[in-house]
Amino acid sequence: MDTGDTYHHGDLRRALMEGALACIRDSGLEGLSLRRVASAAGVSHTAPYHHFESKGELVRALGYEGLGRLDERMGAAEAEAGGDPLERLLAIGAAYVTFAVDRPDYYAAMRAPEMAQPHAGGAVEEHGESWERLVRAVVACQGTGSLPAGDPTVLAVGMWSLVHGLAELWATSPIPALPAAARGCGPFTEAVLRAMVRVGAAD
Amino acid sequence: MDTGDTYHHGDLRRALMEGALACIRDSGLEGLSLRRVASAAGVSHTAPYHHFESKGELVRALGYEGLGRLDERMGAAEAEAGGDPLERLLAIGAAYVTFAVDRPDYYAAMRAPEMAQPHAGGAVEEHGESWERLVRAVVACQGTGSLPAGDPTVLAVGMWSLVHGLAELWATSPIPALPAAARGCGPFTEAVLRAMVRVGAAD
């Protein structure tokens, strides 16, 4: 009960990851330091090395976890959206932006330089499942004619860029300055996505 | 001729900025250090303080210069595109992506945390001229019916997000991994923009 609190910590690995996320939330990815994380977990600054080979490995662990969470959110949103392919596509996109906005900690870790380390090939490959989910959704839309025919990966890149950029703009805060964004991130995102997807329509 | 090379340097301020850009190109924004830049310019590491109050001011100088260059490029592309509003809009967007891809140094500086410093309100405000250029282009498209009616800022945010995200994806290198991107950044970007702008069209 004396040393029990810190020694043979229940799950220090987990605690370190949560602490690191909090640290990123507070001071950004560049403010993340192993020493800070360790001290936040109430542990000496060398203790993390029993759970992560290096700082980079911690970041990578967070990044991969984030990728997983993101894909879960996208999957859940897609399922909730019902049967219409375009609605499903929009739901996926909106989920991406929402995730990035309310989990900036994971989002930052996912895009950390350390994530490019293991094998160059990079993010699309890491985002493998999500990317395939997106392509599938685009193809489905093409099937019902709600998106024009043609190379689906080109449209998928467009959609990916759109939500990625939107998330980025929210994060760096120019968007909240817009009057139209007063309705909040979710609704505004949906408005933008719908507007973009209707572009060129006869209306 | 002896000390002439370094002492009362022709234009050390400029040399430092160029050195800093090179440093960012080589090792990214987080690899930028005043000491490295100074030594690359062949000058003691305290010399920069006669030209910049702090490291942050250097970064900000680069950022604002980058914003200017970007807007010039967008303006030139727009003018070259001729009279059709949609072509002009596409040219603006393509110029954004191209700039980000071939001047990653400026692009990084523009999005540096130091740029948020002066007044919260942020990037859209800094991007003031470019943002207005974009909105004008969108309104023109709505005028000729090549974009649907409605709040032009929503569409402008969509376009901005699209090119911003596309630039980001090129930079973090998932895009080059796509087979469709083999044709190169410029043509691929144009294909994506055209595809997105045709979404929903009767085709």
Next chain:
DNA sequence: TGTACATCAGTGAACGCGCGTTCACTGATGTAC
């Protein structure tokens, strides 16, 4: 159930690093008379 021992998960001291920044300085340049 006890004992011996390997392993695990902590500790604190120490290392070397590059960094931004301050300081007192000095030599070159430009200007007023």
Next chain:
DNA sequence: TGTACATCAGTGAACGCGCGTTCACTGATGTAC
């Protein structure tokens, strides 16, 4: 054209900082017999 002087733009030594990482260590835990 000369001289005196202010200013400008460099210099090198020094500061303190937080960082990642290594090291030898120690006490707790789990396991084999």
